[in-house]
Amino acid sequence: SAVISQKPSRDICQRGTSLTIQCQVDSQVTMMFWYRQQPGQSLTLIATANQGSEATYESGFVIDKFPISRPNLTFSTLTVSNMSPEDSSIYLCSVEGGLRIGFGPGTRLTVL
Amino acid sequence: TQLLEQSPQFLSIQEGENLTVYCNSSSVFSSLQWYRQEPGEGPVLLVTVVTGGEVKKLKRLTFQFGDARKDSSLHITAAQPGDTGLYLCARKKTGANNLFFGTGTRLTVIP
Numbered sequence: 101s102a103v104i105s106q107k108p109s110r111d112i113c114q115r116g117t118s119l120t121i122q123c124q125v126d127s128q129v130t131m132m133f134w135y136r137q138q139p140g141q142s143l144t145l146i147a148t149a150n151q152g153s154e155a156t157y158e159s160g161f162v163i164d165k166f167p168i169s170r171p172n173l174t175f176s177t178l179t180v181s182n183m184s185p186e187d188s189s190i191y192l193c194s195v196e197g198g199l200r201i202g203f204g205p206g207t208r209l210t211v212l
Numbered sequence: 213t214q215l216l217e218q219s220p221q222f223l224s225i226q227e228g229e230n231l232t233v234y235c236n237s238s239s240v241f242s243s244l245q246w247y248r249q250e251p252g253e254g255p256v257l258l259v260t261v262v263t264g265g266e267v268k269k270l271k272r273l274t275f276q277f278g279d280a281r282k283d284s285s286l287h288i289t290a291a292q293p294g295d296t297g298l299y300l301c302a303r304k305k306t307g308a309n310n311l312f313f314g315t316g317t318r319l320t321v322i323p
Contacts, residue, residue, distance in 0.1 A: 104254075133310045142300060142316040143255070148309070192254050196309055203254030 102127055102195050104204040112210045113183055120179045121191055121207045128173035129197030134166070137190040137206070146191075149176040183211045216301055216314035224320040225291055233286045233317045235301035240281045242304070245311070249298040258286075291321045 103126040113119050123132065132149040146166055147155040155168035170176040180187050190206040219234045235244065243262045247255035259268050261277035261284060268275045272295075274287040288295055301314040 131309050140318075143311075143313045145305075145310050145312070194254075194311070201257060203256075205253050208252075 110208040123193035129195040
């Protein structure tokens with residue numbers, strides 16, 4: 101399976117600020133996704149990161165709040181904008197490409 | 213609806229006991245995956261089941277896909293503390309490549 105890393109692993113942020121999370125894969129993958137996992141809950145898809153075009157967002161998530169970049173087949177970023185305490189969650193990237201599938205270790209975000 | 217209900221939501225058992233976790237849906241799906249997630253890590257794929265009635269074994273874990281492909285179960289024999297974690301079932305979202313996750317079962321195995 102692919103080796104996926106995320107930076108930062110955790111952060112504590114002030115309300116109203118923004119945080120950009122990076123996801124790096126050790127090989128080229130077709131699909132990259134961003135998920136949110138709120139405390140004690142399951143995973144919910146935020147968006148599909150499309151290489152070379154705008155991300156595809158799920159219902160309830162918008163580009164202004166969660167802008168996503170995917171400049172190539174091994175890297176993507178998710179920005180959590182104008183944060184509020186309700187954004188405190190674990191944010192995970194996931195990849196799929198042929199037989200390679202997996203999740204990053206997650207970024208634990210706490211908003212004060 | 214694509215809701216995947218897992219039960220129980222929480223489970224705390226003694227080491228050596230057996231347990232079963234269930235994943236149920238009102239709709240048919242072509243395949244289903246089971247994941248385990250430990251604190252501070254992302255979910256790790258345990259198994260994919262595809263055929264109705266299919267049974268797969270992974271050491272002490274037995275996975276079953278319902279005949280009608282609407283439900284699945286995970287049975288753990290002689291649970292160990294290392295089995296502690298969040299167990300998630302997931303399916304591919306219709307017409308997409310991303311995963312739709314179940315509500316999760318948090319298992320704690322007490323030494």
